[in-house]
Amino acid sequence: MEFEVTREDIRIAWLTALALGLYVLEMAFPSPLPGFKPGLANIVTVAALVCFGWATAAWIALLRVLAGSLLAGTFLSPGFALSLSGALASLMVLGLAVSVSRKALSEVGYSLLAALAHMGGQIGVAYCLFIPHTGLFKLLPVLMSAALVFGLLNGIIARSMTQVLLAK
Amino acid sequence: MTTADKVILVLALALIAALYAHFWAPAPMAESARVSSAGKPDLWLALGADRAVVIEGVLGPTDLEIRDGRIRFRRAPCLAKLCIHSGWLASDGDFAACLPNGVAVQVVGKGMGFDAINF
Numbered sequence: 001m002e003f004e005v006t007r008e009d010i011r012i013a014w015l016t017a018l019a020l021g022l023y024v025l026e027m028a029f030p031s032p033l034p035g036f037k038p039g040l041a042n043i044v045t046v047a048a049l050v051c052f053g054w055a056t057a058a059w060i061a062l063l064r065v066l067a068g069s070l071l072a073g074t075f076l077s078p079g080f081a082l083s084l085s086g087a088l089a090s091l092m093v094l095g096l097a098v099s100v101s102r103k104a105l106s107e108v109g110y111s112l113l114a115a116l117a118h119m120g121g122q123i124g125v126a127y128c129l130f131i132p133h134t135g136l137f138k139l140l141p142v143l144m145s146a147a148l149v150f151g152l153l154n155g156i157i158a159r160s161m162t163q164v165l166l167a168k
Numbered sequence: 169m170t171t172a173d174k175v176i177l178v179l180a181l182a183l184i185a186a187l188y189a190h191f192w193a194p195a196p197m198a199e200s201a202r203v204s205s206a207g208k209p210d211l212w213l214a215l216g217a218d219r220a221v222v223i224e225g226v227l228g229p230t231d232l233e234i235r236d237g238r239i240r241f242r243r244a245p246c247l248a249k250l251c252i253h254s255g256w257l258a259s260d261g262d263f264a265a266c267l268p269n270g271v272a273v274q275v276v277g278k279g280m281g282f283d284a285i286n287f
Contacts (some may be wrong), residue, residue: 101172109173112180133261141187148180155173 008024012050012059017043019064024071036143038150039115041068042090044109045159051165054095078130082122089121090114107162108155115151121144199277201239203232206270215239215275225269232273237257244269 009146022040031037041064065087067076074083093113097105105113123143127136169175174214196278203211206226213221213234221232238258241251246268254264260277 053192104170104172105176106173108169109176112173112176116180116183137191140191141184144184144187148184151180152177 008052008056012056012063015044015048015056016060016063016067019060020067022070023064023068026118027072033139033142036146039118039147039154042111042114042118042151043154043158043161045090045094046107046114046155047161047165049098050107050108050158050162051095054091054098057094061091081129082126085125086118086122089124092119093117106155107159108152111155111158112148112151115147115154118143119147170239201234201273201275204272204274213239223271225266225271227269230266230269239273239275240264241266241273242269244271 019041021046026037026040029038042061044064045057045061048060061086065080065083066075069077069080069083072079074080090113094110094117097110097113101109123140124135181254200215201213203213203221203223205211207221208214208224211223215234215237218235219233221234223230223232223233228245229246230241233242238256238270240256241254241264244251244266246266248268251264251266251269251271251273257264257275259274260275263272265272
């Protein structure tokens with residue numbers, strides 16, 4: 001049986017590899033708080049969203065979560081569930097943002113929305129599945145502040161990335 | 169940054185400010201405390217009125233004090249006095265126990281669930 005490999009498949013594979021590289025790089029950084037991560041892999045998701053559309057971005061984000069969990073050895077662990085729920089939440093919000101905003105948003109806006117949705121989705125699932133205690137929400141403002149800062153920075157990086165990509 | 173980006177940023181800042189205001193507000197005062205004593209049915213104490221309560225534990229009488237919507241162990245016949253050192257129990261879910269004496273106090277607000285689930 002043979003699969004036909006399209007140009008888009010190859011593009012998704014390359015971009016996913018890039019996202020994975022960033023993900024693994026980020027694992028090397030110490031984290032002061034659980035959940036406190038820059039989320040560099042989302043730079044690739046946002047850049048792909050702007051350059052190639054939502055479907056490509058969704059493929060990259062979900063493949064990155066899957067392959068990243070295999071690399072980190074967390075497949076099907078609670079951490080994987082959180083990672084996946086964050087990715088799904090941010091993809092949903094990005095899909096909504098793309099269809100509603102009609103190019104009014106730039107990478108910065110998308111990245112910001114994605115980061116906040118990612119964090120919100122994760123905390124929601126963490127509350128429902130793992131820590132059903134309202135004390136968890138005490139962390140929400142701090143983590144959301146971090147998401148805002150990292151979302152902005154990632155958006156700025158994604159913007160310079162798309163400018164290079166689209167110039168080619 | 170486009171105008172829409174700025175709108176998103178302002179909305180995000182407002183959301184975060186609202187989160188701080190909502191989740192970091194002082195916890196509401198607890199309404200009652202559940203006192204368990206070995207071999208006896210649970211005793212529910214309202215925290216509205218200041219008073220002292222004496223509970224008969226395994227080792228002997230144990231004094232609880234209720235003041236300003238809080239409760240604490242004031243005197244207990246145990247050795248380590250860990251229950252007394254736990255201090256005031258004020259917010260929903262706070263817990264202290266005098267194990268040798270078989271007496272436990274938990275402050276209860278609206279809902280009770282698990283503290284955490286670990287894997």
